[in-house]
Amino acid sequence: MNEKEFDDVLARLTGEYKAGLPQRLGEMTVLWGRLSKDRTDAEASRKLHFHFHYFSGSGGSFGLPELSDEATKAEIALSAAVRADRTLTDEECRVIATQLDVVRRIVDGG
Amino acid sequence: MLDRPRVLYVEDEPDIQTIARLALETIGRFSVEMCSSGEAALVAAQSAVQTGGTFDLVLLDVMMPGIDGPTTLQRLRQVPGFEHVPVVFMTAKVQPDEIRRWHALGAVDVFEKPFDPMSLAARVGEVLGRSRQMGAA
Numbered sequence: 001m002n003e004k005e006f007d008d009v010l011a012r013l014t015g016e017y018k019a020g021l022p023q024r025l026g027e028m029t030v031l032w033g034r035l036s037k038d039r040t041d042a043e044a045s046r047k048l049h050f051h052f053h054y055f056s057g058s059g060g061s062f063g064l065p066e067l068s069d070e071a072t073k074a075e076i077a078l079s080a081a082v083r084a085d086r087t088l089t090d091e092e093c094r095v096i097a098t099q100l101d102v103v104r105r106i107v108d109g110g
Numbered sequence: 111m112l113d114r115p116r117v118l119y120v121e122d123e124p125d126i127q128t129i130a131r132l133a134l135e136t137i138g139r140f141s142v143e144m145c146s147s148g149e150a151a152l153v154a155a156q157s158a159v160q161t162g163g164t165f166d167l168v169l170l171d172v173m174m175p176g177i178d179g180p181t182t183l184q185r186l187r188q189v190p191g192f193e194h195v196p197v198v199f200m201t202a203k204v205q206p207d208e209i210r211r212w213h214a215l216g217a218v219d220v221f222e223k224p225f226d227p228m229s230l231a232a233r234v235g236e237v238l239g240r241s242r243q244m245g246a247a
Contacts, residue, residue, distance in 0.1 A: 061227055075203070
């Protein structure tokens with residue numbers, strides 16, 4: 001594979017990655033809706049944590065470093081509650097809501 | 111012609127698997143086997159050893175469904191013939207205390223995610239070279 005072919009494949013993979021983001025974001029929005037109604041919903045916390053973790057660990061590899069940076073803030077906010085299997089605090093909920101909006105703007109603009 | 115170094119990459123996200131494989135095989139000329147879980151990695155390690163081979167390096171995601179990276183490393187070390195295969199953790203968040211803990215478990219390095227696909231192969235090559243030097247010493 002020459003350099004141009006490599007770049008072409010990388011561009012295609014990046015396009016596929018970005019195309020998949022809205023669906024994942026939709027799932028995150030549903031999970032956040034569940035948590036907004038019931039902070040004790042441990043399954044929603046755990047799944048939302050995995051989604052933010054995915055953005056955090058992948059965005060920069062696909063040309064979206066800001067997606068990684070912003071998702072990491074929400075991942076950190078969720079981590080302590082998920083690990084301790086406890087209810088989210090008011091401050092953690094505020095961070096998650098804020099970062100979900102920031103991530104949505106990045107995905108919409110990406 | 112020398113065989114390509116064999117890399118076992120353990121990562122649950124298909125997107126990351128794909129871009130890592132592209133980088134490692136195309137830029138680094140490594141032979142890459144992907145596993146989507148720690149459980150699958152243990153099977154791959156046992157299978158490699160049983161067929162008379164092994165891997166030159168393992169790249170191991172820390173946070174995965176099922177058994178996580180650190181637990182996978184502990185169990186890999188119990189596979190006969192896999193006790194000294196160098197393992198690098200891949201993780202999105204790197205805290206100093208976590209790095210110390212993972213080194214104590216036997217990881218030779220920690221790569222932060224997201225990785226740069228253009229430099230991943232070079233970093234893997236550096237770790238491989240370092241590990242071979244230590245093994246030869």
